[in-house]
Structures are given as structure tokens and as C-alpha cells.
Amino acid sequence: DIQMTQSPSFVSASVGDRVTITCRASQGIGNWLAWYQQKPGKAPKLLIYAASNLQSGVPSRFSGSGSGTDFTLTISSLQPEDFATYYCQQADRFPHTFGQGTKLEIK
Amino acid sequence: EVQLVESGGGLVQPGQSLTLSCKGSGFTFGDYGTYWFRQAPGKGLEWMTFIRGKAYGGTAEYATSVRGRFTTSRDDSKSVAYLQMSSLKIEDTAVYYCATELRIGSWWTRGKDVWGQGTTVTVSS
Numbered sequence: 001d002i003q004m005t006q007s008p009s010f011v012s013a014s015v016g017d018r019v020t021i022t023c024r025a026s027q028g029i030g031n032w033l034a035w036y037q038q039k040p041g042k043a044p045k046l047l048i049y050a051a052s053n054l055q056s057g058v059p060s061r062f063s064g065s066g067s068g069t070d071f072t073l074t075i076s077s078l079q080p081e082d083f084a085t086y087y088c089q090q091a092d093r094f095p096h097t098f099g100q101g102t103k104l105e106i107k
Numbered sequence: 108e109v110q111l112v113e114s115g116g117g118l119v120q121p122g123q124s125l126t127l128s129c130k131g132s133g134f135t136f137g138d139y140g141t142y143w144f145r146q147a148p149g150k151g152l153e154w155m156t157f158i159r160g161k162a163y164g165g166t167a168e169y170a171t172s173v174r175g176r177f178t179t180s181r182d183d184s185k186s187v188a189y190l191q192m193s194s195l196k197i198e199d200t201a202v203y204y205c206a207t208e209l210r211i212g213s214w215w216t217r218g219k220d221v222w223g224q225g226t227t228v229t230v231s232s
Contacts (some may be wrong), residue, residue, distance in 0.1 A: 001171070014143065027124075032217055034218040034219070036152075036215065036219075038152075042204075043204055043223065043224060043225055044219075044220045044222060045163060045222075046209065046219060046220045048218075049216040049217065049218025049220075050216055050217070050218065051216075055209070055218065055220060082162060087151065087152055089152070089154075089200035089219075091217035091218070093190070094154075094157065094168040095154045095168070095170045095171070096151070096154045096157075096170075096217075098151055098152045099151075099155065100151050101151045101152075
């Protein structure tokens with residue numbers, strides 16, 4: 001199975017801050033990486049697909065980049081509604097493994 | 108409105124079986140594969156199974172942790188996918204989600220854009 005390693009596991013930031021979350025795959029996955037946001041008690045929400053494509057309706061402050069084994073999710077200017085847990089997921093081959101998650105909290 | 112709704116969760120004893128359902132609406136369910144994920148209390152997301160749409164043979168993939176115990180199937184006439192779980196273990200306790208994949212024209216993006224609300228399975232004696 002492909003292992004996905006996210007960092008950091010936890011980040012404390014303020015409204016207006018720029019935040020970057022990284023995800024590393026244990027082997028190359030091309031650009032088959034997605035990012036999800038999850039709030040407590042809710043289903044995950046797709047933010048980014050195929051590494052860098054912004055899902056419809058997702059604010060442009062979210063962006064994704066990377067290919068191969070190293071990927072990043074950037075939130076350019078944090079808004080109050082962005083405080084949540086973020087997961088990367090590889091979809092290059094089954095099982096479609098997730099990173100362990102990054103919890104983004106208000107400083 | 109495009110929607111998935113899971114049902115069938117509940118409290119069961121170790122070793123028992125349970126079947127979850129995932130009903131789609133607002134789209135042609137049979138054209139899409141269905142994923143199942145789970146999330147144990149306080150833990151991260153875990154991919155469980157995927158069943159392909161009819162155009163791709165309707166075949167399935169399974170996570171190692173559930174292969175041989177869980178079976179996914181679909182009834183496109185009812186727009187429903189199923190997750191049959193047997194020999195349940197305490198560690199199968201989780202919220203179970205189904206989801207489908209974003210398709211843009213003919214491009215399957217592999218991003219899961221439609222999710223159900225989740226159904227809770229508790230395995231306890």
C-alpha cells in the first residue's frame with residue numbers, strides 16, 4: 001500500500017495567516033492526489049482534485065500543487081470557516097490511502 | 108440535487124453481520140462507481156471498498172483490513188450500493204460514508220465530490 005505522510009499534524013494559526021500543509025507519498029503517484037476538509041460531525045468536502053484543480057465552489061484562497069511524491073495545500077489568507085481538519089488522499093492505485101490529517105486550530 | 112444517503116448502521120455484537128445501504132439521487136447512479144470509507148471515533152479517514160459502475164464491469168476493490176469479511180454490491184435499478192459486513196470486530200466501530208467520484212466530461216478526476224452524511228456502526232458486547 002502507498003503510505004501518505006502529512007505534516008504538520010497540528011497547526012495553530014490566526015485569521016489572515018497563510019498556511020501550508022504538505023503531503024508525501026511513499027512512491028510516485030503522478031498527480032492523483034486530492035485534498036479534503038472535514039469539520040466535526042460532517043462528511044469530508046473535496047477541495048482540490050488531481051493535485052492542483054480547485055473544486056467548483058471552493059474559495060480561491062485554497063490552492064494545491066505538486067506531483068510525484070510531494071504535494072502541498074496552501075490557504076492564502078485564513079478565514080474563520082477554514083478551521084477544520086484537512087486530509088490528503090492518493091488515488092493512483094488501490095487502496096486510496098489518506099494522510100493522517102492536519103488539524104487547523106485558531107491561535 | 109445530487110445526493111447520497113447512507114442507512115443501516117446500528118449496534119451489533121462482535122461476530123455479527125450488518126448491511127449498509129447507500130442510495131443515490133439526482134444523478135444516473137449506475138454510471139458512477141461507489142466508494143465506502145469509514146472513520147473510527149477520533150481517528151482519520153480510511154478507504155474501505157470501491158465498486159465500479161456498470162460500464163466498467165461493476166467489479167470491486169477492497170482494503171486488506173476488510174477483504175473476505177466485507178462485500179460491496181450494487182442494484183442500479185434502485186440506485187443503491189450495499190456494504191455487507193460480516194464477522195464484525197470491535198475495531199470496525201466507526202462512521203461509514205459512501206461517496207462518488209467527480210467526473211468532468213469524460214475525465215474521471217478521482218476526487219470524491221459527493222458524500223453521504225454517514226451512518227454509525229458500533230460493535231460492542
